[in-house]
Amino acid sequence: MKIVETVAAMKQLRKQVAEPVGFVPTMGYLHQGHIALVDRARTENATVVVSIFVNPTQFGPKEDFKKYPRDPQRDLTMLEKAGTDIVFMPAPEEMYPTAYDTWVDLDNITQRLEGASRPGHFRGVATVCNKLFNIVQPQRAYFGEKDAQQLRVIQKMVSDLNMNLAVVPFPTMRETDGLAMSSRNTYLNPEQRQAAVVLYRALTLAQKLFAEGERDANKLRSRMTDLINKEPLARIEYISVADSVTLDELDRVETKAVVSMSVIVGSTRLIDNVVLG
Numbered sequence: 001m002k003i004v005e006t007v008a009a010m011k012q013l014r015k016q017v018a019e020p021v022g023f024v025p026t027m028g029y030l031h032q033g034h035i036a037l038v039d040r041a042r043t044e045n046a047t048v049v050v051s052i053f054v055n056p057t058q059f060g061p062k063e064d065f066k067k068y069p070r071d072p073q074r075d076l077t078m079l080e081k082a083g084t085d086i087v088f089m090p091a092p093e094e095m096y097p098t099a100y101d102t103w104v105d106l107d108n109i110t111q112r113l114e115g116a117s118r119p120g121h122f123r124g125v126a127t128v129c130n131k132l133f134n135i136v137q138p139q140r141a142y143f144g145e146k147d148a149q150q151l152r153v154i155q156k157m158v159s160d161l162n163m164n165l166a167v168v169p170f171p172t173m174r175e176t177d178g179l180a181m182s183s184r185n186t187y188l189n190p191e192q193r194q195a196a197v198v199l200y201r202a203l204t205l206a207q208k209l210f211a212e213g214e215r216d217a218n219k220l221r222s223r224m225t226d227l228i229n230k231e232p233l234a235r236i237e238y239i240s241v242a243d244s245v246t247l248d249e250l251d252r253v254e255t256k257a258v259v260s261m262s263v264i265v266g267s268t269r270l271i272d273n274v275v276l277g
Contacts, residue, residue, distance in 0.1 A: 241253065
């Protein structure tokens with residue numbers, strides 16, 4: 001496994017590798033969800049590249065950039081065991097040198113949900129992914145479905161800008177009690193960790209109601225809200241029942257819908273989703 005820290009070195013190495021290239025962008029502090037992406041990439045590509053980069057431009061001024069969990073040595077051990085060929089680990093100044101001034105903005109799809117809660121977040125996400133795609137030049141890039149809106153933002157950017165790569169979604173990986181795997185779960189103390197399962201319980205309720213024939217999106221939101229509000233450590237930021245492509249909020253679920261949420265447990269902001277239909 002080769003470790004690369006500069007854009008120039010990554011571009012040079014890229015010329016020498018076997019095709020096709022599968023790419024897994026991460027912010028490090030890896031869990032089994034990340035490794036599942038690497039495993040999938042390993043089965044479909046001759047070369048697998050993983051990036052580890054905590055991207056400062058997708059964090060707001062009051063968010064957790066400085067305390068975001070980091071353990072690069074542990075990450076590298078996990079990636080080597082998973083059969084990764086190249087790990088790209090640039091420093092922030094390597095990705096955003098002095099006088100950096102170019103950004104990727106998407107309009108409608110970024111104005112709601114995570115975009116409304118975290119202004120500027122998706123500008124940072126889209127910009128860094130665009131840069132990473134240009135540097136690594138993969139044929140396939142792998143993203144988990146836990147970040148439902150992020151996945152759709154990346155798919156839209158790749159389509160709108162005619163990028164020559166496939167975005168490959170991968171199902172959300174969960175703990176045994178249903179909590180979606182996330183690097184931020186490490187912030188939870190034992191009591192909060194137990195309370196956090198309420199997100200999965202609410203999503204499971206939505207699936208049950210839908211299976212029983214409920215199509216009224218407001219009733220789905222209301223029942224989920226009632227369930228989460230019974231958990232004293234949880235505070236709802238948003239609950240969404242939206243079109244699976246545009247993320248426009250729905251009155252009725254006629255075809256596919258993404259049920260997503262942001263819930264703050266203690267001081268930790270957690271997101272999760274399921275697709276109905």
